[in-house]
Amino acid sequence: MRIVDLITKKTAGLALSREEIQYFIDGYTKGNIPDYQASALLMAIFFQDMNDQERADLTMAMVNSGETIDLSAIEGIKVDKHSTGGVGDTTTLVLAPLVAALDIPVAKMSGRGLGHTGGTLDKLESAKGFHLEISKEEFINLVNTNKVAVIGQSGNLTPADKKLYALRDVTGTVNSIPLIASSIMSKKIAAGSDAIVLDVKTGAGAFMKTEEESVELAKAMVRIGNNVGRNTMAVISDMSQPLGYAIGNALEMQEAIDTLRGKGPADLMELSLVLGSQMVMLAKKANSLEDARKILLEVINNGKALEKFRLFLTSQGGDASIIDHPENLPQASYKIEVPAKASGYVRNIIADEVGIAAMWLGAGRATKEDEVDLGVGLILRKKVGDHVEIGESLVTIYANQSEVTKVMEKLYACIEIGEKVPAPKLIYQIITQ
Ligand code: URA
Numbered sequence: 546m547r548i549v550d551l552i553t554k555k556t557a558g559l560a561l562s563r564e565e566i567q568y569f570i571d572g573y574t575k576g577n578i579p580d581y582q583a584s585a586l587l588m589a590i591f592f593q594d595m596n597d598q599e600r601a602d603l604t605m606a607m608v609n610s611g612e613t614i615d616l617s618a619i620e621g622i623k624v625d626k627h628s629t630g631g632v633g634d635t636t637t638l639v640l641a642p643l644v645a646a647l648d649i650p651v652a653k654m655s656g657r658g659l660g661h662t663g664g665t666l667d668k669l670e671s672a673k674g675f676h677l678e679i680s681k682e683e684f685i686n687l688v689n690t691n692k693v694a695v696i697g698q699s700g701n702l703t704p705a706d707k708k709l710y711a712l713r714d715v716t717g718t719v720n721s722i723p724l725i726a727s728s729i730m731s732k733k734i735a736a737g738s739d740a741i742v743l744d745v746k747t748g749a750g751a752f753m754k755t756e757e758e759s760v761e762l763a764k765a766m767v768r769i770g771n772n773v774g775r776n777t778m779a780v781i782s783d784m785s786q787p788l789g790y791a792i793g794n795a796l797e798m799q800e801a802i803d804t805l806r807g808k809g810p811a812d813l814m815e816l817s818l819v820l821g822s823q824m825v826m827l828a829k830k831a832n833s834l835e836d837a838r839k840i841l842l843e844v845i846n847n848g849k850a851l852e853k854f855r856l857f858l859t860s861q862g863g864d865a866s867i868i869d870h871p872e873n874l875p876q877a878s879y880k881i882e883v884p885a886k887a888s889g890y891v892r893n894i895i896a897d898e899v900g901i902a903a904m905w906l907g908a909g910r911a912t913k914e915d916e917v918d919l920g921v922g923l924i925l926r927k928k929v930g931d932h933v934e935i936g937e938s939l940v941t942i943y944a945n946q947s948e949v950t951k952v953m954e955k956l957y958a959c960i961e962i963g964e965k966v967p968a969p970k971l972i973y974q975i976i977t978q
């Protein structure tokens with residue numbers, strides 16, 4: 546087989562066979578195919594697309610390029626939730642203990658945040674001592690006994706995707722549905738769950754800015770999952786404004802605790818219930834979505850979800866006293882209000898821009914090497930559709946520096962006040978097989 550023939554074939558709009566895709570992924574991962582030929586093939590895929598079979602084959606070739614996690618020693622149906630990335634998205638912190646409280650095993654792999662979106666690992670580390678450097682055996686034991694554990698991302702998962710993603714980044718081939726869908730799904734499949742709930746975000750803070758693109762990506766991922774034997778479904782949810790009120794690590798930890806108490810923001814609570822109900826269904830622990838929602842609400846109301854969170858934090862070395870003593874969370878030295886310059890209605894809170902403002906405070910990383918300041922961030926005091934009086938606070942800035950002019954200017958620039966608009970829809974569509 547010669548790579549140049551595969552490039553010619555794809556350029557002509559023909560489908561590649563499983564063997565041809567395997568040859569490409571193997572050769573590129575091992576360094577036998579140079580970047581210039583791989584780039585040409587990626588560009589051909591970018592313009593000519595791939596059919597469902599090619600997408601599934603590409604995904605599995607990337608899965609098999611490295612280590613895969615074997616979760617078969619964990620009893621029950623393992624359901625994973627994956628978000629395509631958002632601002633202030635605290636759902637994983639809520640869902641992991643919530644679903645585990647129903648005896649559904651949550652065996653989660655987690656990474657750090659980069660850019661305007663936060664990472665679950667950073668948020669968890671706001672419980673002092675929490676660590677996910679645990680062995681695979683310990684991880685599996687913890688899930689079997691507690692139903693929930695989180696482990697750090699293995700370095701050897703889907704090396705083909707790592708190499709290809711870096712190449713796509715510099716060749717203008719990131720924004721391709723078959724390439725994005727196979728990239729995301731390869732990582733989820735290698736991580737070993739039996740079933741996958743995808744939270745595909747849409748809007749300013751999301752990878753996909755329009756509903757149409759988000760639906761297309763969601764359908765592509767759902768089809769890949771189901772074609773390779775993993776029960777997969779997707780929820781399209783709003784990321785035009787941040788989710789909940791809190792953006793920042795310790796602030797989101799507090800928000801998750803409030804939500805597990807049943808006292809969280811309405812949108813975070815609702816999205817957690819929608820995603821959680823789908824997870825319960827895939828785990829076959831309820832007969833209908835209505836029943837699933839009912840039993841999720843039960844474990845919130847009777848305190849079992851919060852107790853599960855306490856157990857989860859403690860079992861991985863984390864200080865669970867933060868649940869009853871929020872003062873034990875990392876704190877910021879300064880709280881600075883951002884008063885509205887006019888009266889009216891909040892029309893827009895551009896999510897990715899708010900994420901960048903939080904990053905500037907130290908809540909996120911501009912580069913992988915940056916340190917995160919766990920105590921800092923933003924609390925929105927208003928959401929889209931809310932009325933605001935001149936002088937009333939729009940946002941509280943939690944900072945470890947008193948000089949926040951740049952952050953404040955950014956916030957004024959991305960929060961629009963004017964005529965009344967309705968609150969945006971939270972759930973756009975549910976995509977199943
Ligand atoms: N996220 C991924 O993991 N892969 C892509 O290709 C795009 C976003």
Ligand code: CA
Binds near residue numbers: 635792800
């Ligand atoms: Ca939030």
